[in-house]
Amino acid sequence: MARAIWSGSIGFGLVNVPVGLYSATEDKTVHFNQFEKGTDDRVRNKRVNEDTGKEVKYSDIVKGYDLGDGRHVIVTPDELEEVEPGRSSTIEITDFVEAADIDPVHYRRSYYLAPASDDAARPYGLLLQAMEKAGRIGIATLVMRNKQYLAAIRPHDRVLVLETMYFGDEVRDPADELPSIPRKAKFSDKDLKTAIGLIEALTTEWKPENYADTYRDRVLQLVKAKAKGREVVTDDDAEPEAEVLDLMEALRRSVDAAKSRKGAGNTETGKLKTRKAEDEKPKKKTATKKTAAKKTAAKETAAKKPAAKKTAAKKGTKRSARKAS
Structure with missing residues (x-):
């Protein structure tokens, strides 16, 4: 408690x-003690007189x-x-x-x-x-x-x-302390709309549990691995340099990337709905094809019936003519 x-x-x-x-x-910052290199001897700080180099008692310090x-x-x-x-x-x-x-x-x-x-x-x-x-x-x-x-x-x-x-x-006044602050600039409605679109694409519900100190986790993993005597291998590959883009192109690409990431991070319910929708689409097309096929077959049948009647009538006429002769 x-x-x-x-x-x-x-x-x-x-x-x-x-x-x-x-x-x-x-x-929860990971704290380390100081040791002399190559030994297990702790290194401690002492209060020392700058001129004499001698240690000073705490009670004598003002x-x-x-x-x-x-x-x-x-x-x-x-x-x-x-x-x-x-x-x-x-x-x-x-x-x-x-x-x-x-x-x-x-x-x-x-x-x-x-x-x-x-x-x-x-x-x-x-x-x-x-x-x-x-x-x-x-x-x-x-x-x-x-x-x-x-x-x-x-x-x-x-x-x-x-x-x-x-x-x-x-609290420092940024106007006095930071000379590099730019003056209020003017932007077109299109530029602002694109920037706002990026903000909206990245907008989500605040959940503190979604964020973690990944550096601290890696430090603790390093310490645990070394404590067990395992060799620790790190990736020395440098990050590739970012491509230089103009402001609006960077914003547009950022919006597209944010939308793609948001789409990939849908909940399972959302994924199921998407899958259902995708499953239903081919079915509808198949049903349409079947209906169309039925209609075509019906037309062909309807077209064949009169032709059959005509053939039967011709055969009947030929038979009557033979009898008469």
Whole structure:
């Protein structure tokens, strides 16, 4: 069972909801230790004085702020403790905003908020349902591990999610930071229609389970294979260079490829329907041919009957003539 990494309450107005904070995600990156090449000896980092080369005890280390001109301001742990945010056990919601107003670039990390007791379940559920119906996200502040966070609280499924956020001055302005951003260009309706067609061809239902870290899987396979003493062979063939195409030609080819891929990825039901349709088409053609054959046969029979009657009449006339003679 997951353990709360922070306990307190959500405050909005005069209502307090006791909650626990739980990590919503986990880092599955493959981590390695450092070893000296050709040995099984671990390599560890030490805190060393740059001038003397001697190791420094952790208790003798203080923090310094670089002023940018070669000077530093040294501050002690006690001095930092004096200006730390006061300990708080309340996530105070100060504002509610439209969900669409927050750009995802402001989000840092996700946590789940859960009621801390059975008595807290009812006010928790009320806040959750009210936020769902209102379509709003709560903006709050949180002090955790001696650090102050800006946070957004939003309803998701049957739980409240807390997103720690960057403060406004921590998000870079792309217009100032990225000089290579192109100016707004004008495109013809045809060009835009083709680009939109590609987007629509690649549009699908969001299913997180459809995506996986294939690099991590390959690294783990490599580690397991080497642990069993197997030789690992890699494919050294370089990827062929992409063909240079003009923008519209690339878009058109992309649309065609996306449609082909989407068609190949139909569900089994879709495949069965397609097969049935394909099976029915020849049958219909055969039935048409049979009907046509029947009609032709009927015509030929109808055409033969009068001819037979005429022949019989001629034979009868010849017989009468013979008798008369």
